[in-house]
Amino acid sequence: MRKFCPLKRRRQLRHGLKLLEIRGARNDKTLLIFAGVHGDEYAGSQAVVRLFERLDPRRIKGRILMVPNCNPSACKAAAQCSTVDGKNLSGVFSGNPSGTLTERIACILSKLIRQSDFLIDLHSGGRDLDIAPLSGYLRCGGQMEALQHKACIRFGLPIVFGQCPPPKETKVGPSLLPAWKLGVPAIYCEIAGANSCCEEHVVAYENGMLAVAAMLGIIPKHTASKMPRPKRIIRENDLKKSCLNTRTASQHEGIWIYRKRVLQRVQSGEIIGELRSLDGECLDTVHAPSPGQIILLRHSALVKKGDWLYCLA
Numbered sequence: 001m002r003k004f005c006p007l008k009r010r011r012q013l014r015h016g017l018k019l020l021e022i023r024g025a026r027n028d029k030t031l032l033i034f035a036g037v038h039g040d041e042y043a044g045s046q047a048v049v050r051l052f053e054r055l056d057p058r059r060i061k062g063r064i065l066m067v068p069n070c071n072p073s074a075c076k077a078a079a080q081c082s083t084v085d086g087k088n089l090s091g092v093f094s095g096n097p098s099g100t101l102t103e104r105i106a107c108i109l110s111k112l113i114r115q116s117d118f119l120i121d122l123h124s125g126g127r128d129l130d131i132a133p134l135s136g137y138l139r140c141g142g143q144m145e146a147l148q149h150k151a152c153i154r155f156g157l158p159i160v161f162g163q164c165p166p167p168k169e170t171k172v173g174p175s176l177l178p179a180w181k182l183g184v185p186a187i188y189c190e191i192a193g194a195n196s197c198c199e200e201h202v203v204a205y206e207n208g209m210l211a212v213a214a215m216l217g218i219i220p221k222h223t224a225s226k227m228p229r230p231k232r233i234i235r236e237n238d239l240k241k242s243c244l245n246t247r248t249a250s251q252h253e254g255i256w257i258y259r260k261r262v263l264q265r266v267q268s269g270e271i272i273g274e275l276r277s278l279d280g281e282c283l284d285t286v287h288a289p290s291p292g293q294i295i296l297l298r299h300s301a302l303v304k305k306g307d308w309l310y311c312l313a
Helices: 043-054 072-076 101-114 142-155 176-182 199-215
Strands: 007-012 018-023 026-035 061-067 118-122 129-138 159-163 186-193 232-235 254-258 271-276 282-287 292-298 308-312
Touching: 018 043, 026 043, 026 101, 026 199, 043 061, 043 118, 043 186, 043 199, 061 101, 101 176, 118 142, 118 176, 118 199, 129 142, 129 176, 129 199, 142 159, 142 186, 142 199, 176 186, 186 199, 254 292, 254 308, 271 308
Parallel strands: 026 061, 026 118, 118 186, 129 159, 159 232
Antiparallel strands: 007 018, 018 061, 129 186, 129 292, 254 271, 271 282, 292 308
16 A cells, blocks of 8 residues: 655645645545535534644545635625626536536536545535534435445434435536546535524534544544434435425515424424515415424525425425
8 A cells, every 4th residue: 555644735726716635644545525615604614624623644544635615706705606607506516617617616626526435515504594404415325325324324413314316317416416426425414504603513513524534444433522323314215205305485575484493393284484575464374284394494584586495304
């Protein structure tokens, strides 16, 4: 096995991207971590930088590559999408080397995926949404799915969500799409949001990344804390019935007044919230169509027609 000089370095890539690299003395597995794919999601970016500062390259086998801010223009504006071309980075992987700025960034990030053995993509609810802490993966079958599921368990968030992959002919999508097509195991994580970044969430992400790195044998097992077992495991079997494809959208423009909280269970017909005009007129009362648990809830008050309000699982 080829040996290297252990190192820790920051590298500047194109289009304002920064790559944090920790390389051990032995050439082994490469763990790739993305954060800040959306510019209004902060916990992952902060956790990645902490992890970089914490780890000693002399105790690493292989490499850990981290991009703490995948969407620089969006981050500067605290926006979900790029302020240069208006595109959502999470919807344009694998990118286009001669396309718009967001497509070119996706292309660079996809090349990093190609060099890696495992991917973690860290998200949150951003400015407008509150999302249940969860880790998820694409149900691709075989050893790859088993490894992804195991990584989600190890990450230690309350919900593990195995979702159906998109049709094979799908050409663009989130980072897990090129990972799946390249055969690179990958998970994504969500935690809170609501325009916040609290210490508890940053620590949860940092500890989760350590747990997965230990599972992969990149860091010693004793380096990672023992993580709590998930409280709920969801495995979907039908893409058309996926809860992520049936998020309830607002039918009006107005003020959203929610009555429930993320992770709260509701019965069919229970009121989740109501939409009112700026003058206080009731425009719509939003009821749960079926029993379930709220895993996504709009937090911001002002909504436009078509904005997501909630999602049950």
